Amino acid sequence: MRSIAELRKEIAAYRRRSPEGQAVGFVPTMGYLHEGHASLLRRSSAENGLTVLSVFVNPLQFGPNEDLDKYPRDEARDLAVASASGADIVFMPEVREMYPERMLTAVSVSGVTERLCGASRPGHFDGVATVVTKLLNIVQPDRAYFGQKDAQQVAVIERMVKDLNIPVDVIACPTQREKDGLALSSRNFYLNADERRQALILSRSLAQVPLLIREGACAERLIHWLSSEIAAQPLADIDYIDVFSYPDLQPLAADEPLRSTSAPVLVALAVRFGKTRLIDNMLLNPAEVH
């Protein structure tokens, strides 16, 4: 489905005919669907009477030197994955349907966007917040599903939804991984064999984080250890490795053992392998690390 008006009509028709309490679930994506997206669709389909998938590569959230033009696209495959995973409606708007004229309105979230990907990709989260607001206004779902792999994106959207009283439940779902641990991402498609092999260091080193925290590591030591593990891979070019409280993304005391922190802790990293920038993270409650 390409048109906003048509999509709204379908959803309104569903709402009219569906029995009380049958909710609408929404999975916004940029397409090139993988098992991570499929897991969001299956969860939405299990929890709602109608599941809407959107596939839209949003120009607003790409910087001028980023990979907008070569972001992978495959509509036929996306439709197959969508239907196999429980999507009832697939919304695939053209850019001119979403942005028929120059956008004068922007939604921006401060604080949680200043670090991590917000620092590396200026304007990125304004683009995300704006398009997600538009999509939520178009679909008006009861629940919207996002992958925890984009942990900062989840924090931004949760905060925006709360601040603007958007009537939706934001549901963050666990990161899906290949058998060897690589976090699923549409960008994995760009990796050559050597890059892909070396990229395994991301999930492998993150997997050691609970052990290090149990042993008394502070934020500084954790970052140092991760950096040296990852930098040992010759093709790895570190963008950031950082540790913050979650979901407010504030710095933690650099030299205090993380196991004494009460709030959830996000260990997040972005690393380039060749031209491909990958992100991964671990979200954990230090009090529960035994």
Place this chain on the structure above:
Amino acid sequence: MRSIAELRKEIAAYRRRSPEGQAVGFVPTMGYLHEGHASLLRRSSAENGLTVLSVFVNPLQFGPNEDLDKYPRDEARDLAVASASGADIVFMPEVREMYPERMLTAVSVSGVTERLCGASRPGHFDGVATVVTKLLNIVQPDRAYFGQKDAQQVAVIERMVKDLNIPVDVIACPTQREKDGLALSSRNFYLNADERRQALILSRSLAQVPLLIREGACAERLIHWLSSEIAAQPLADIDYIDVFSYPDLQPLAADEPLRSTSAPVLVALAVRFGKTRLIDNMLLNPAEVH
């Protein structure tokens, strides 16, 4: 009603029990209701099955040196006007209900906010856009009513609603005036007798605008004429007098007859009388000025 949760429950109950096609109308205000607000409520009540009025003096849209603290308030009178004018639900939240924690999210509209009140009151329209987004998300009305007296506010909200795909019809209603022409405003309450008498020059000079346009006045001449009329009142302190296309609020050729302009034209002004800043405007289609 003070609580967002309670308000949402009431509106949801109405939507469930109301027959198909019974819409919800919404009139957002800062209270101290006058006949202008009452006219919005009557119109909403005539066009919708349920009319929600909000009364909220929004701190976000006041600058540090503006009149937030002394903005006039009278809840008892507001409730009386509301019920006499057809409001079914009155939402009067405390500041901490609308802003329970520091706002990290902002909605901003560029372009249409750079001139007129946007230039005199930096940040004002970001505060308006943000609170109106919140209120629309809370009430989820089918129609929202605004007074054309705040012409730039209407232009900002119309643009925001379009850009963000907010599912609401924005309805701009004519400015209501005292018998002697003074545009109704809660701020008129501040005027002393001399200021009030001299403030009549605003509506009186604006009333001459169609005549001047018919006679071939260009934007520059119109502004010059209005300035000298208004400045002749000793208590008048002009903030701005300007002429723009509407609703995009772009400058018009200063020296071309306005009657040859195809788009609607907004003649808008802001003038202080003592400490009170008043605004007024005339929106007209030059092609229809005969």
